[in-house]
Amino acid sequence: MNTQSNTYTFVYAAIMVVVVAALLSLAATSLKPLQDKNVEVEKKQSILSSVGIGLDAAEQKNKNTYIEQLYKKHIIKTYIVNSKGEKIKGEAFKVDMKKEMAKPLEKRKLPVFVGQQSDGSKNLILPMRGKGLWGPIWGYVSLQEDYNTIVGANFDHKSETPGLGAEINTERFEQQFVGKQLFDSNNNFVSVSVVKGQDTRNMVHAVDGISGGTITSNGVDAMLEESLGSYVTHFKELQKQ
Numbered sequence: 431m432n433t434q435s436n437t438y439t440f441v442y443a444a445i446m447v448v449v450v451a452a453l454l455s456l457a458a459t460s461l462k463p464l465q466d467k468n469v470e471v472e473k474k475q476s477i478l479s480s481v482g483i484g485l486d487a488a489e490q491k492n493k494n495t496y497i498e499q500l501y502k503k504h505i506i507k508t509y510i511v512n513s514k515g516e517k518i519k520g521e522a523f524k525v526d527m528k529k530e531m532a533k534p535l536e537k538r539k540l541p542v543f544v545g546q547q548s549d550g551s552k553n554l555i556l557p558m559r560g561k562g563l564w565g566p567i568w569g570y571v572s573l574q575e576d577y578n579t580i581v582g583a584n585f586d587h588k589s590e591t592p593g594l595g596a597e598i599n600t601e602r603f604e605q606q607f608v609g610k611q612l613f614d615s616n617n618n619f620v621s622v623s624v625v626k627g628q629d630t631r632n633m634v635h636a637v638d639g640i641s642g643g644t645i646t647s648n649g650v651d652a653m654l655e656e657s658l659g660s661y662v663t664h665f666k667e668l669q670k671q
Contacts, residue, residue, distance in 0.1 A: 467494070468494070471493075471494045471497050471498065473523070474497050474498070474501040474505075475487055475497045476569070476570055476584050476586065477501070477505065477543055477545075477555055477570055477584075478497065478500055478501060478504065478505075478545070479570075479582070479584040480555055480569075480570035480571060480572040480581075480582045480583060480584040481504070481545045481547065481553045481555060481572045481581055481582050482581075482582055483500055483504050483545070483547075484496070484497055484500045504545050504546055504547070505543055505544070505545055505546075505555075506544055506545070506546045506552075507543075507544035508521070508522035508523060508541065508542065508543050508544070509522055509541075509542050510522050510525060510539050510540060510541055510542070511540050511542060511661070511664045512536070512538065512539070512540065513535045513536050513538060513540070513660055513663060514663055515661075515663035515664035515666075515667045518539065520539060522541035522542060522543060523541070525539050525540075525541045525557075527541075527557050527558075527559040527568065528559060528566065530559075531559045531560075531656070531657070535660060538660060540556075540660055540661055540664070541556075541557055542554060542555070542556065542661075542664070543555035543556075543570075545572065551574075551575065552575055553572045553573060553574065553575075553581050554572065554573045554575075554577060554668075555570055555571075555572045555573075556570065556571055556572070556573070556657070556658065556661060557569075557570055557657070558570065558571060558585070558653050558654065558657040558658075559653065559657060560649050560650065560652055560653025560654075560656070560657065561649050561652075561653075562587050562588075562589075562590045562595055562598075562645070562646045562649040562650075563590060563591065563595050563643075563645040563646050563649070564588070564589040564590060564591070564595075565587065565588035565589040565590070566587070566588050567585065567586070567587045567588075567590070567598065567646070567649055567650065567653060568585070568586055568587075568653075569583060569584050569585035569586055569598075569599075569653075570583070570584045571583045571584075571607070571654070571657075571658065573612075573665075576669070577665040577668045577669050578611050578612050578613045578665070578669075579609065579610070579611050580607045580608060580609065580610045580611070580612070580622070581608065582604070582607070582608055583604045583607040583608075584599075584604060585598040585599050585603070585604060585650065586598075586599045587599065587646075590643070590646050591643070591646075593642075594640065594641075594642045594643040594646070595640065595643040595645065595646030595647075595649075596643075596646075597640045597643060598640065598643075598646060598647075598650055603637075603640065606630070606637035606638060607622060607637055609634075610622045610634060610635065610636070610637065611634045611635060612635075612658060612665070613665075614635070617666070617669075619658075619659060619662045619665075620635050621635070621651075621654050621655040621658055621659065622635055622636060622637060622654055623635060623636045623637075623651055624636070624637055624638075624639045624647045624648070624650050624651040624654075625637070625638065625639055626638070626639040626641075626644065626647065639651075
């Protein structure tokens with residue numbers, strides 16, 4: 431009797447495991463399109479945020495529709511360049527910067543998004559990718575039509591420390607980049623440094639780092655130099671036009 435009972439329990443448990451696994455697999459498959467859409471909308475929102483558009487998305491009844499409409503209206507052009515500034519085939523939105531930044535510079539695909547403000551002015555929006563203290567950091571930096579002066583910046587992270595490195599995606603930190611410049615008076619690329627212990631308000635190539643977040647600040651510094659530095663040839667070609 432005990433043998434039959436044990437067999438029944440084993441068979442029942444095995445069937446339940448199979449059924450639950452099948453249901454979970456079905457749920458994951460069914461939800462994937464929605465998850466992918468949410469990731470797409472979040473990316474579009476980050477691109478728009480770097481030029482100060484869509485900042486009120488959280489207040490909208492249908493956030494996703496709102497962001498989609500703004501993206502369609504304000505992102506008027508996208509393309510990909512290589513490190514030589516040459517345009518290459520591909521869809522900018524689908525470029526995986528994690529994979530690209532792991533490649534040698536000469537083999538990278540570099541996405542470019544062109545945004546247009548309500549007043550008709552245009553901005554170049556560029557993706558960033560780097561490493562923080564505990565994981566990846568990323569974001570977007572937008573430039574004026576001089577391809578030198580920063581209009582805005584949007585940063586995010588996977589697992590930086592709350593109250594410390596995680597402060598890179600706060601308005602206080604991001605707003606410091608507005609008006610900073612990538613090139614010096616001789617048109618040499620110098621990027622924008624993230625420094626500590628200095629008053630950077632009158633420094634055109636530096637912003638104040640995060641107190642207690644030295645490694646993350648250094649990560650943002652390195653990310654800006656490497657990511658933006660990849661586009662230097664393209665910037666200079668645009669400046670000539």
